[in-house]
Amino acid sequence: MTGANPQLNAQGQLRHFLTLDGLDRAQLTGILDHAEGFLSVARQPVKKVPLCRGKIIANLFFENSTRTRTTFELAAKRLSADVLNLNISTSATAKGETLLDTLRNLEAMHVDMFVVRHSDSGAAHFIARHAAPHVSVINAGDGCHAHPTQGMLDMFTIRQHKGDIAGLKVAIVGDILHSRVARSQINALNILGAAEVRVIAPRTLIPAAAGEALGVQVFHDLRAGIADCDVIIMLRLQHERMTGGFLPSEHEYFFLFGLTEKRLASAKPDAIVMHPGPINRGVEMDSEVADGPRSVILEQVSNGLAIRMAVMSTCLGSHNLSGQAPATEAAHD
Numbered sequence: 001m002t003g004a005n006p007q008l009n010a011q012g013q014l015r016h017f018l019t020l021d022g023l024d025r026a027q028l029t030g031i032l033d034h035a036e037g038f039l040s041v042a043r044q045p046v047k048k049v050p051l052c053r054g055k056i057i058a059n060l061f062f063e064n065s066t067r068t069r070t071t072f073e074l075a076a077k078r079l080s081a082d083v084l085n086l087n088i089s090t091s092a093t094a095k096g097e098t099l100l101d102t103l104r105n106l107e108a109m110h111v112d113m114f115v116v117r118h119s120d121s122g123a124a125h126f127i128a129r130h131a132a133p134h135v136s137v138i139n140a141g142d143g144c145h146a147h148p149t150q151g152m153l154d155m156f157t158i159r160q161h162k163g164d165i166a167g168l169k170v171a172i173v174g175d176i177l178h179s180r181v182a183r184s185q186i187n188a189l190n191i192l193g194a195a196e197v198r199v200i201a202p203r204t205l206i207p208a209a210a211g212e213a214l215g216v217q218v219f220h221d222l223r224a225g226i227a228d229c230d231v232i233i234m235l236r237l238q239h240e241r242m243t244g245g246f247l248p249s250e251h252e253y254f255f256l257f258g259l260t261e262k263r264l265a266s267a268k269p270d271a272i273v274m275h276p277g278p279i280n281r282g283v284e285m286d287s288e289v290a291d292g293p294r295s296v297i298l299e300q301v302s303n304g305l306a307i308r309m310a311v312m313s314t315c316l317g318s319h320n321l322s323g324q325a326p327a328t329e330a331a332h333d
């Protein structure tokens with residue numbers, strides 16, 4: 001890896017996509033704009049474009065996933081790449097092979113990209129540091145650290161509904177402390193010029209000094225926190241990352257922080273409700289809200305495909321973010 005930002009190659013183009021930290025507004029907007037062009041692919045009789053034909057993409061999911069794993073796989077197939085889904089539980093890592101040896105073996109098969117989900121923060125960066133020079137690495141969620149494609153698909157969904165991120169008031173509600181999604185969303189919202197980013201949670205589920213460290217307003221009361229907001233993003237309680245008693249009970253959490261139609265009345269009348277999934281109904285939100293007219297939760301999933309196509313094709317060199325279209329891009333216009 002070379003250059004000031006380790007995600008960029010020597011020409012300043014995105015090679016890896018590990019975090020939104022260090023990327024600028026033009027780069028994020030470039031990815032969002034590139035993704036727009038992929039929405040129509042879903043409506044074509046043949047849902048494919050040839051942008052990554054001949055490339056090999058390996059999905060390495062060391063942690064459970066429904067949405068991210070399937071949309072990365074489908075996005076790679078829509079780009080006409082060949083896809084390897086390594087089943088970690090039945091792979092040689094279960095026989096003691098190290099992660100780096102597994103990677104070396106896949107590189108020997110001329111894999112061009114690793115899409116990595118791991119429970120350890122920093123795992124995708126580690127793989128990127130050790131990857132062969134021709135290989136790109138995409139972070140599909142690492143521990144509590146980052147989930148940059150989720151952050152981008154959420155910005156894409158907000159932009160579809162609100163036109164522009166700049167000037168919006170956005171509230172993120174729930175387990176901020178353990179959430180890689182919240183970190184990527186906060187990064188993206190601040191880079192794209194949101195007027196105010198609020199986090200709302202019990203004191204036990206917000207990092208110390210979050211306001212200054214993350215560039216957010218901190219609230220511990222749901223109604224006050226979502227007042228006049230344009231966008232409300234609900235998060236799951238990340239029990240798998242909790243090492244102690246952070247909450248008295250899920251029942252009490254819902255009583256204080258669960259989103260109901262009645263509480264939603266504090267937000268702007270046209271506020272949208274988002275959730276990265278998986279949803280725990282009756283814990284972070286009522287089904288009435290999750291399935292209601294202001295919910296855009298399933299749109300987030302659909303948009304994940306377009307964003308992941310945009311990120312993968314950019315990192316594989318089929319598109320650059322300076323606006324200069326590569327020769328093959330005309331194929332999907």
Ligand code: CP
Nearest residue numbers: 065066067068276277
């Ligand atoms: N939003 C998200 O990362 O969901 P999965 O864990 O199902 O991939």
